[in-house]
Amino acid sequence: MSERGGPGSVGRGDRPGPTPVSGSTRTGPTTEEAALAFEAAGVKTAPALTEENLRDLDRDLDARVFGAMQSISIRYLLLVGFLGSVVAFGAFAFGWQIYKGIGVAGINRPVFWGFYIASFVFWIGISHAGTLVSAILRVLKVEWRMPLTRAAEAMTLFALMIGGLFPIIHLGRNWRFYWMIPVPNERGLWPNFRSALMWDLLAILTYITASSLFLLLPLIPDLATARDRTRGLRRRIYGLLSFGWRGTQQQWHRLHVAMRVFTIVVIPIAVSVHTIVSWDFGMTLVEGWRSTVFGPYFVIGAIYSGMAALITVLVLVRRSLKLEDYVTLRHFDRLGKVLLAVSVIWFYMFWAGFLTDWYGGSTVAKLIQHEHLVGHSAVLFWTMMVVNVLIPFILLWFRRVRTSMTAMLVISLLVNVGMWIERFLIVTSPGINSLSYNWGSYTPQWPEIAIATATFAAFALLYVLFSKALPLISLWEVKESWRVDRWRREGLIEAESDVPPLTMGVPAVTGATAVTGATAVTGATAIGGRGGAS
Amino acid sequence: MVVDLDVCTGCQACAVACLAENNVGIVGEEEAAIGRAQHWIRIERYWDEGEYPEVRAQFLPVMCQQCGKAPCEPVCPVFASVHSEDGLNSQVYNRCIGTRYCAHNCPYKARVFNFFAPQFPSPLEQQLNPDVTVRSVGIMEKCTFCVQRIRRAREQARVEDRPIADGEIMPACVQTCPPGALVFGDAGDPDSQVSRLMASRRGIRLLEAFNTEPSVVYLKREGGLDV
Amino acid sequence: MKGNGFVSARVDGEQGVASALKALREAGVPRERIEVLSDLPLPESVLGGRMRATKVLRWTAAGLVIGLLTGVFFSVGTLFLYPLLVGGEAARVAPPNFIIIYELTMFGIVVATALGFFLETRGRGPRRPYFEGVSVGEIFVVVDLPPDLVPSRVRSALESHGAEPLPDQSETT
Numbered sequence: 027m028s029e030r031g032g033p034g035s036v037g038r039g040d041r042p043g044p045t046p047v048s049g050s051t052r053t054g055p056t057t058e059e060a061a062l063a064f065e066a067a068g069v070k071t072a073p074a075l076t077e078e079n080l081r082d083l084d085r086d087l088d089a090r091v092f093g094a095m096q097s098i099s100i101r102y103l104l105l106v107g108f109l110g111s112v113v114a115f116g117a118f119a120f121g122w123q124i125y126k127g128i129g130v131a132g133i134n135r136p137v138f139w140g141f142y143i144a145s146f147v148f149w150i151g152i153s154h155a156g157t158l159v160s161a162i163l164r165v166l167k168v169e170w171r172m173p174l175t176r177a178a179e180a181m182t183l184f185a186l187m188i189g190g191l192f193p194i195i196h197l198g199r200n201w202r203f204y205w206m207i208p209v210p211n212e213r214g215l216w217p218n219f220r221s222a223l224m225w226d227l228l229a230i231l232t233y234i235t236a237s238s239l240f241l242l243l244p245l246i247p248d249l250a251t252a253r254d255r256t257r258g259l260r261r262r263i264y265g266l267l268s269f270g271w272r273g274t275q276q277q278w279h280r281l282h283v284a285m286r287v288f289t290i291v292v293i294p295i296a297v298s299v300h301t302i303v304s305w306d307f308g309m310t311l312v313e314g315w316r317s318t319v320f321g322p323y324f325v326i327g328a329i330y331s332g333m334a335a336l337i338t339v340l341v342l343v344r345r346s347l348k349l350e351d352y353v354t355l356r357h358f359d360r361l362g363k364v365l366l367a368v369s370v371i372w373f374y375m376f377w378a379g380f381l382t383d384w385y386g387g388s389t390v391a392k393l394i395q396h397e398h399l400v401g402h403s404a405v406l407f408w409t410m411m412v413v414n415v416l417i418p419f420i421l422l423w424f425r426r427v428r429t430s431m432t433a434m435l436v437i438s439l440l441v442n443v444g445m446w447i448e449r450f451l452i453v454t455s456p457g458i459n460s461l462s463y464n465w466g467s468y469t470p471q472w473p474e475i476a477i478a479t480a481t482f483a484a485f486a487l488l489y490v491l492f493s494k495a496l497p498l499i500s501l502w503e504v505k506e507s508w509r510v511d512r513w514r515r516e517g518l519i520e521a522e523s524d525v526p527p528l529t530m531g532v533p534a535v536t537g538a539t540a541v542t543g544a545t546a547v548t549g550a551t552a553i554g555g556r557g558g559a560s
Numbered sequence: 561m562v563v564d565l566d567v568c569t570g571c572q573a574c575a576v577a578c579l580a581e582n583n584v585g586i587v588g589e590e591e592a593a594i595g596r597a598q599h600w601i602r603i604e605r606y607w608d609e610g611e612y613p614e615v616r617a618q619f620l621p622v623m624c625q626q627c628g629k630a631p632c633e634p635v636c637p638v639f640a641s642v643h644s645e646d647g648l649n650s651q652v653y654n655r656c657i658g659t660r661y662c663a664h665n666c667p668y669k670a671r672v673f674n675f676f677a678p679q680f681p682s683p684l685e686q687q688l689n690p691d692v693t694v695r696s697v698g699i700m701e702k703c704t705f706c707v708q709r710i711r712r713a714r715e716q717a718r719v720e721d722r723p724i725a726d727g728e729i730m731p732a733c734v735q736t737c738p739p740g741a742l743v744f745g746d747a748g749d750p751d752s753q754v755s756r757l758m759a760s761r762r763g764i765r766l767l768e769a770f771n772t773e774p775s776v777v778y779l780k781r782e783g784g785l786d787v
Numbered sequence: 788m789k790g791n792g793f794v795s796a797r798v799d800g801e802q803g804v805a806s807a808l809k810a811l812r813e814a815g816v817p818r819e820r821i822e823v824l825s826d827l828p829l830p831e832s833v834l835g836g837r838m839r840a841t842k843v844l845r846w847t848a849a850g851l852v853i854g855l856l857t858g859v860f861f862s863v864g865t866l867f868l869y870p871l872l873v874g875g876e877a878a879r880v881a882p883p884n885f886i887i888i889y890e891l892t893m894f895g896i897v898v899a900t901a902l903g904f905f906l907e908t909r910g911r912g913p914r915r916p917y918f919e920g921v922s923v924g925e926i927f928v929v930v931d932l933p934p935d936l937v938p939s940r941v942r943s944a945l946e947s948h949g950a951e952p953l954p955d956q957s958e959t960t
Contacts, residue, residue: 077800081924084923084924085923088923126676127674127675127676127677127697127698128658128675128697128698129591129596129675129676132594133660133675134594134595134596134675135595135596135597135663135669135671135672135673136595136663136664136669137595138660138663138664138673139660139664193659196659197657197658197659197698198656198657198658198659198660198673198674198697198698198699198700199656199657199658199696199697199698199699200698202657203657205638205655205657206637206638206657208861210865210868210869214868214869215639215655215869215871216861216865216868216869217637217638217639218634218636218637218638218639218871218873219861219862219865219866219883219884219887220634220873220874220876220880220883221634221635221636221637221661222635222661223635223637223659223661224637224887225883225886225887225890227637228887228890228891228894229890231890231894232890232891232893232894232897235894235897235898236893236894236897239897239898239900239901242901243901243904246908247826247827250921250922251826251922253922254919254921254922255922269905269908269909270908270909271908272822272824272915272917272921273824273825273826273921273922274822274823274824274929275822275823275825275828275829275834276822276841277908278825278827278828278829279828279841280841280843280904280907280908281828281904282828283841283843283844284843284900284901284903284904287843287844287847287896287900288897288900288901291893291896291897291900292897294893295890295893295897298886298889298890298893302886306661309635310631310635310664310665311631311665311667311770311772312664312665315664456664459667459669460667460767460770461604461620461622461667461668461669461767462606463602463604463605463606463620463622464595464604464669466594466595502826502827502828505826505827505924506827506828509827513801513830516801517832518801518830518832518833627875628875629874629875629876630873630874630875631874633872633873633874633875634873634874634876636873639871639873641873642871642872642873643871643872643873643874643875773875
């Protein structure tokens with residue numbers, strides 16, 4: 027997209043329209059911006075694109091995406107083999123646990139929940155990346171999301187698939203997990219809908235359904251393209267999955283309407299999912315868990331870890347699939363700003379809970395805090411503080427950091443380490459409880475570590491397989507976003523008066539944070555068909 | 561149930577009796593060391609301030625408090641933890657899938673979990689109680705107030721067409737307690753021994769701030785034995 | 788809708804679409820019998836308005852209602868089917884029900900919308916022409932000929948407006 031992203035800072039002058047709103051007025055590019063724009067634009071800098079240019083770009087994008095899908099190297103196979111064997115070992119550990127009993131895990135009384143639940147919360151958190159980038163930015167009509175949506179939506183789905191496994195792995199009688207499915211048993215007894223775990227089940231079921239459809243729907247046109255580009259079995263599979271897509275305008279309109287419903291619905295679903303996950307803890311009588319701030323705290327934590335994971339994945343995918351021209355440094359610049367904002371909000375929420383406990387909390391809650399601050403879990407706690415708060419807060423202010431792939435990779439990985447620790451500390455805090463005779467500690471055992479590790483490998487494996495099976499960039503959306511500019515110039519799309527002229531791929535925002543930046547383009551007729559129909 | 565802390569000597573006879581009566585599995589030393597002992601009733605030992613030998617131990621026998629507003633119950637997704645008609649807090653073993661959510665939500669940590677299939681090292685398997693289920697791996701269990709004894713006494717009384725006498729029902733721990741620190745009876749009957757004891761000014765309920773309305777009343781220590 | 792076969796033509800860009808549509812309108816082809824195939828959604832101004840309304844939102848509404856009712860049944864109904872006392876609360880309580888109802892309403896919306904989309908896209912009736920050129924960015928116009936129009940007339944109308952009529956043995960999907 028930002029090949030001609032250059033227009034973000036150059037070549038805007040030829041476009042009619044009012045001055046951009048909300049702080050995005052600028053007279054000319056600074057040197058730094060120009061350099062960044064050039065870097066992002068590569069050789070394809072061209073202020074106004076003809077249909078011919080666009081065709082070339084289309085072909086180039088198709089060639090890269092489908093090329094990446096069709097070449098399978100030895101390194102790829104080795105990677106698949108490696109990841110597969112890690113996953114297989116995790117499966118073995120799970121089998122061992124079923125065979126021997128859940129006691130092979132390190133859990134005990136009073137720490138009845140351990141690695142599995144921490145991983146569960148972690149992965150459900152990761153799943154919020156897709157919703158945030160895809161749905162929220164879609165609602166806000168932020169155009170720079172285009173090349174990122176597919177990768178983010180896939181993350182959501184994979185993370186949910188993995189996260190959803192953990193409550194089952196964690197059960198004492200895993201083989202009876204289906205007793206929670208809302209159908210009556212042979213005596214006519216239904217599950218207990220008053221239990222937060224049932225809320226969990228239904229919320230995750232809804233979310234996984236919504237996010238897989240949210241991924242599938244905009245994928246259909248690309249599947250149709252893939253169908254036309256392949257032969258044999260692959261063609262038949264793609265044909266089947268593309269549901270008879272022919273690209274008629276009726277179909278486009280229908281897709282647009284359906285996606286609008288999904289975009290609106292998936293955001294409250296995502297919020298409810300992590301809120302309900304937090305209520306597994308917040309609703310209890312357990313000191314250190316019982317809290318009213320847990321809902322929003324977990325939601326923002328989920329978005330935080332999800333954003334970080336998205337950045338990690340994008341850095342790796344961009345590099346390995348050679349998508350530097352599509353997922354540009356400007357994207358990382360913006361994502362970095364979002365990450366910074368979310369990091370601050372996360373700390374605020376954390377502090378709101380922490381201070382409440384410290385000031386007026388019960389003895390037990392204070393003892394848990396003491397344990398975190400200077401006790402046995404102090405190393406974990408302070409690591410979390412450093413990687414989740416300090417490092418992002420210091421570094422992400424600098425554009426040089428936000429546009430450095432190495433720095434972003436390291437920061438995003440660290441944030442997720444921190445978020446994992448946060449969940450771990452919360453889940454294991456009942457080690458300190460009201461009757462001090464029953465205090466205990468928790469040490470993870472090898473099956474737990476093996477399974478937790480295996481899920482990271484499984485996530486990577488799903489992603490690696492996905493990258494060969496399906497286009498990792500939403501082709502039609504990117505192509506469409508390229509044309510919006512020309513359509514507007516030719517008067518095919520109305521240029522609404524109070525809207526900044528959107529450049530392709532690079533919105534006219536330079537606000538302090540990307541959050542406000544995104545607001546600046548709210549209501550923009552970002553995309554032709556969409557804008558017209560909304 | 562009433563527990564008189566002035567009388568309790570911390571002898572652990574109740575715990576042993578409970579193990580025998582309720583077919584509680586033996587987990588062994590290593591497992592017990594990491595907190596997986598299965599005891600349905602345990603003697604919590606707290607040391608008073610002071611330097612040896614000027615210290616005193618306090619004993620607190622803790623079993624399931626059979627709460628009126630049991631926090632373990634609503635959190636179970638499969639209704640394995642429910643209220644029975646006679647006010648007991650019952651655990652339905654064959655419904656349990658082992659989420660362990662109930663155990664977390666129990667402030668008394670009275671619930672124990674079968675991390676492995678229960679073991680009964682020989683010759684313990686010879687004395688399994690036929691009135692009590694032997695539990696399987698991966699499920700929650702806890703004190704039942706010896707519900708099998710309650711049921712038996714009630715049926716006996718019904719057969720003989722008479723009310724259950726005060727003190728007729730004795731859970732294994734109560735029956736065993738050498739100093740008679742544990743008293744069991746009908747708290748709904750104002751003339752029963754437990755009702756009279758519960759009215760004592762020494763009566764407290766454990767962790768009352770949680771508002772769980774426990775059925776167990778502790779008579780707090782005001783002297784009694786020095787141990 | 789009885790038809791008289793299909794006439795297809797390749798057109799050049801958005802301008803081509805606009806003029807082809809104009810030609811077809813002048814030739815008397817009703818709008819609902821025209822399809823424009825492209826690899827990305829074209830602006831509606833090119834098409835002279837929306838091509839045809841979709842019923843997806845009706846599915847959404849139906850899903851909302853069904854989901855809501857299922858939620859009410861799960862959370863309220865099951866309490867009547869098998870009342871059990873938990874936590875010293877009444878056998879039937881309201882607050883947690885809202886969560887169940889909320890989630891199942893969302894579930895209903897999501898599933899029904901997607902179902903409506905798939906069923907409508909799959910379509911019924913005879914196979915319609917498709918051209919693989921669509922997926923490399925070409926734009927095609929497909930006319931489902933009304934009984935009162937002869938193919939040659941439509942063809943020449945299209946041709947005179949710069950479109951490139953195609954022989955009828957198109958690939959179909």
